Amino acid sequence: MFKNFQDSILRGNDNGDKFVFKKKKSSGNSLHAEGGNDIVKSDHGQNTKLGSGDDTYVITGGLNHMISTGEGSDKVKLKSTDDTSFVISDFEPFKDRIKTSKSIYNTDLEVSVVQQSSTSLLAGASLEIKNKDELIGNIFFDKTEGSSFYDFMDEDRLAKIAFLNPAQFDLENGYFISAPREEIGTALLSF
Known part of the structure; x- marks a missing residue:
């Protein structure tokens, strides 16, 4: 288990690794979880590449969570929306999931499709998640060849x-x- 590092580069292995960051100074890490069904749980922003496997990233608070889901069917669990922000860079809508905890009122959340360019093509779209009209998350689809989104298009x-x-x-x-x-x-x- 990786616990409470700051501004470090951390690399997992092909097993199910667990990264837990709770302390105030546990931010700014670059995580490379690699293979396996990994779990990352963080109160503070991390730059994370989950890698292959069916991984879980749990946001318990904090700004600037940068998440690359990688291969597999991954979950991002949102346990807090207070002072929280995140970006998912390669979300596959037919495989990956975003879940919210029971303490978050889903009626306060709004998900919008946003065009990133002047085109009206769906292929250029991303998602914005707002909580009570405040932007907390951006989700960009994995459009690489072989991804479920690419295949759908x-x-x-x-x-x-x-x-x-x-x-x-x-x-x-x-x-x-x-x-x-x-x-x-x-x-x-x-x-």
């Missing part, structure tokens, strides 16, 4: 979704007969 898959739901995408049924596949995918990505 496949033009064939999007064309099939549009074909089954043409009214939702302001498309006419005849459009699919003559439109190139790339054009259908572009239409879907910009809805």
Whole structure:
């Protein structure tokens, strides 16, 4: 178990490592959890790369939690929203999860889709999480080839979704007969 380091570089192994940071001076670490089903629990901001495995990062407070979920089905547990901020850099919406503790009123939380550029394409979107109108989290999707989000954005898959739901995408049924596949995918990505 790694406990109460500050401004250190910590590297786990391929086993299930546990990192716990509770003391005031336990901040600013760079964690490389590596493989295994790792657990990180922190009251203070850490720069964490969870690596492979089904990992859990528990935010119990603190600012500037920088989290890279890595491979596997990972969970980020939010136990506090007071003086809390976090960024998840490679979230896979079909595999990774964000959970809140029972003490957090989910009605105080708001999740919004935000475009990061001037485009209206879904592929450029991220999520913002606000608590009582105060920004506490930013979530960026893993868009690398082979990720679940990348696979979802496949033009064939999007064309099939549009074909089954043409009214939702302001498309006419005849459009699919003559439109190139790339054009259908572009239409879907910009809805």
